[in-house]
């Protein structure tokens with residue numbers, strides 16, 4: 157029996173005080189308690205019986221104080237039972253004896269993976285009326301009913317029992333969902349006096365269809381017993397209803413039976429519990445569900461590339477996400493590790509090792525809108541005037557590790573330029589030129605070992621491209637091309653970003669692991685090591701009894717082991733891919749293939765899926781500068797009609813507008829947006845604290861902070877550093893890991909334009925068409941059942 161320091165409640169705190177007899181006698185401490193449900197006093201014929209013990213019970217708003225009176229009363233015979241650890245309470249009907257039954261789930265010892273234990277404690281009241289009074293009082297406190305020491309407790313004070321719709325995916329995770337329902341979930345839910353209806357899903361999208369149709373007022377909450385994928389269906393089913401505004405306010409909950417269980421990990425963390433997996437995690441989440449606290453949760457509206465034509469015209473798809481958007485390493489691991497599903501959450505560990513062994517990078521452009529800056533108070537110095545014409549330059553990426561850079565905007569601001577007077581333009585050009593020179597100077601210093609990495613600017617890429625092409629032409633004509641400083645530098649920059657001896661790598665090699673290889677070093681040793689890595693991963697997987705199959709890998713156009721020259725040229729061209737290509741993809745323009753593959757337009761409508769379920773584009777992005785400029789000065793999105801797209805297009809209602817984003821086929825606003833362009837190992841947008849139950853990837857996130865937490869890792873990072881990043885992520889300690897390749901920034905919206913022709917994109921772990929994608933947060937749109945921790949807004 158636990159003996160806390162101050163056991164006796166202050167008299168003013170006491171709501172009820174009575175004497176009870178003992179029941180059952182199974183407790184090791186001699187108290188009348190049963191445990192683990194084997195002798196549940198709910199069933200009169202269960203074999204339990206009155207004992208000779210007697211107890212004094214005192215109920216306060218936060219605790220139940222239990223003092224054994226006989227035999228052996230005293231300090232050591234006291235128990236302080238926090239109501240926060242009770243799942244429920246009951247008074248079995250006649251002919252059962254008048255019992256007060258408490259269902260207590262104290263947390264396990266604070267050790268990783270130790271589960272909370274179920275204990276049933278029963279006390280025999282003098283009369284049924286007394287037992288019911290106590291039961292009502294405890295339930296009032298558990299349900300948040302306002303009470304005081306003068307309250308006359310009775311059943312009539314209680315709100316009606318809660319009703320939950322449980323949706324179970326029997327195939328999630330390792331296929332244990334139904335078994336865990338029987339053994340853990342349903343017993344606890346019954347003890348909490350919750351009514352439920354359980355439906356097993358029969359196929360993908362079954363839950364989504366169901367949620368679109370059902371009458372929602374009948375339910376106090378929709379709870380999925382599965383992984384995150386099924387909740388994604390439910391959220392989207394709710395958003396596809398004509399009454400979506402009301403429907404999305406239905407509290408949703410999750411009982412983790414999947415492989416990743418990211419949202420469950422976030423709920424577990426929010427409640428203040430230690431990280432755990434499998435049954436301990438399930439018990440924690442089920443317990444929190446029974447407690448019933450509800451919080452607002454942000455949703456992120458994601459617009460993806462179209463997959464199919466509607467009336468001959470491809471339309472973008474829109475969906476709602478509660479967890480993440482991933483591109484590169486994270487989504488690759490997620491999708492490719494499907495084949496190891498039998499391993500449960502270990503599938504991600506294995507998938508990570510396999511992907512690390514053959515690390516890929518992807519070209520692309522990431523633009524994001526940082527959170528609003530706080531309006532300056534009158535006495536503060538006004539912020540420096542924004543540069544009117546700026547470029548997509550990212551300086552000092554190491555600074556990104558902690559602070560967002562807000563000042564960088566795209567170079568597509570032709571509409572802004574128009575408003576400049578001639579003189580201003582001239583001064584601006586001059587300033588730009590000076591800045592470019594300074595930048596070159598800085599880069600030279602960095603290349604000597606003290607620098608930081610940078611993203612290539614669109615304008616500079618074009619410059620380089622032009623210079624390179626001119627050089628090529630001259631060479632083709634047999635001309636002797638003078639190697640000016642400008643040319644040297646451009647080529648050098650271009651090459652340095654593409655080769656194993658990049659300035660960034662120099663940094664990292666110098667600072668942390670001089671002997672380590674980097675992923676894009678084309679050297680023979682590197683390739684050898686990669687092969688070894690694959691072999692190791694294969695051996696590991698064989699150890700698990702898993703057939704790894706053939707790696708889907710290294711498609712044309714993104715082979716990291718091309719010659720330096722090829723790499724530099726190819727990437728220069730692709731980095732310059734403009735937003736016009738998105739437009740042409742949507743509207744089928746410029747679909748004619750030119751003689752050069754670079755002149756054709758990519759068509760997202762032609763997305764294909766390979767054997768691994770990976771979407772890829774048939775063609776790389778071509779460059780169409782004229783079209784891009786035309787689009788750049790087109791009208792801003794604010795005047796455009798609300799999006800009507802994807803599965804929501806046919807509905808006779810308006811889904812919430814993405815007011816921060818233009819349509820996907822139009823350029824982003826020039827103000828406030830930051831654009832980073834180059835080679836990425838991964839881009840991850842997360843809005844929960846956890847990416848998996850054991851991956852604390854965004855410790856700073858809150859359910860309703862109105863933020864998307866972006867993490868991006870740029871090419872050049874070594875495998876060792878990437879592995880360290882993921883290992884540190886388990887503890888949420890990765891934010892302090894300093895690498896110039898790793899950046900963490902908050903955002904309200906972002907756009908991702910993959911420029912590599914092949915890759916995987918996932919939303920909440922579900923595969924979506926590969927191609928441009930954009931997203932915007934909609935703060936506090938949904939409601940999540942999270943239990944008691946934090947500020948409880950309401951109870952369901």
Ligand SMILES: Nc1ncnc2c1ncn2[C@@H]1O[C@H](COP(=O)(O)OP(=O)(O)OP(=O)(O)O)[C@@H](O)[C@H]1O
Pocket residue numbers: 324325326327328329330356357358359360361362382383384385386387389413414415416417418921922
């Ligand atoms: N009865 C079913 N049969 C086949 N697929 C289903 C069924 N019910 C749901 N699905 C789909 O299965 C996919 C995976 O489900 P879910 O995410 O719940 O499990 P998981 O992948 O094991 O977990 P996690 O997403 O946490 O890794 C989802 O896309 C979901 O839509």
